[in-house]
Amino acid sequence: MEEKQGVAKVVSIIPGLAVMVLTLYVLRIFVEPWMTDAVVFGQKGWFVKVLHLNYILLAIITGMLYRNVLFGGKIPEWAEEGFRTTRLFIKSGVIMLGSLYTIQSLAKVGGIAIGLIMTFVFGTILFVMWFGKRVGMERSMIGVMGAAAGVCGVSACIATSPAVRAKPADVALAIATVLGFGIMTMFISPFIGHALQLTDYQFGAWVGTGILNSGQVLATCLAYNPTIAPGTAVAYGEIWNVVRVISIPFVVFFITMWYWRAEAEAECITLGGIIKDKFPVFVIGFFGMTALSSLGMLGAEGSSTLKLMREVMSWIFGLGLIGQGAYIDIREIKAAGGKPLQVGLAAGVLKYVIALIVIMLFVSKEASF
């Protein structure tokens, strides 16, 4: 598709964006209230109480239905540019999430988050290196899969593959594997969380550690509890998410060093160079919002500024997640297979289950902020 510029670009965004806005409006204003009151199997609110459906899960499901059923597997050209704004919405929303914390509150739970994330990220990478070698996977693919399963699906795959000379077609299959696993965990995690009566803190910490893709962590936390406020699942999950995102350049450096150590034509790699190239800049915006919140510049808890900001966030996440759903092509995910699937699935399941056990055994029910 030809890249549009200026006014033409803005105009081309409108149709797809209008579909997403209208869809979210219908879901939030009509469908969600109807689900809350609907009586199914003699129980009022069965959809909400039993299936744990809310507008976040509905947004993702509707996005998936658009792509896979209504659009027949490909977002049509007229809607393409609009759906591509998904990244912008989620990125802006994550930056605004920084307002849920103060520097003091981050310091209180940040240590646990850093400890858990680093243990699981590097533990998973080492497992993939061991298991990948055992099943005879190519070294470049071991590197990509290690980053994907260790840090966060798509971003880590993309960041690592040029450094380890992985074939883009193989990278696409690795992405399909981690996305497939992520979708499964995104829908079953709220059920497991409710069944085990996990608190928002435990749930956020668990999915922040155990789910591979950052967008899916966000969606799963909001599916568990759609409230956006300090002390909710999304507030805790996002701390874990941000710590993990910050680790991307370090993981890329670690894997690149591991890969080139065994190659004859070694490349000159520096950590500084990789940080400059791969550091996710939006994280600075997230911490900027935390700084503003710490200085009291966004008002006290309950202020109209914060209320408005959280209402805006709930809408932008809803829009972003419709778009995320629309990027999920079930047929593409079904194509995942072979050794990447074997290794990715083993690493993903192991991380997901061990993270749950660790959280239940060692993380307190309530956080200190």
Next chain:
Amino acid sequence: MRILLALDDSTRSMDEALRLAHDRGAELSALFVLDTGWSVYTGHDFLLGSHARGTFLDYARDDELAQEKATAAELQNRAQAAGVDCQLKTAAAGRVPEAILAELKTGGYDLLVMSHPFRRGLEVMRDAATQVLKGADCDVLLVKR
């Protein structure tokens, strides 16, 4: 008779198209489609800065160009060995089957030869053959890998 060979990394489909062109005295064209769909495929990734995404997209484009070069060289060698003239064409598209169908429409071909499963760019994850069969007006020969 005009034959179009849709190129991917399959040498079996190359040989089959060359054999048919030789046996029937047909005019053979081969089409390599550069997949430009990487930006859209990775479009839902929201963590990386534009620089890191750009690095990957450049890397994917370079890989596409390298594959085009390698495939063209492979085909040329085989065509020479088979004593068949083959015209090589290149197109770029976000979806490879769409470019194949566009070429079929404008080229007036009688037969399309392609490998199955077709492994060109992001088609490794998709069913290119079904897409092509739905839209093709001519006969289609699917060559098993």
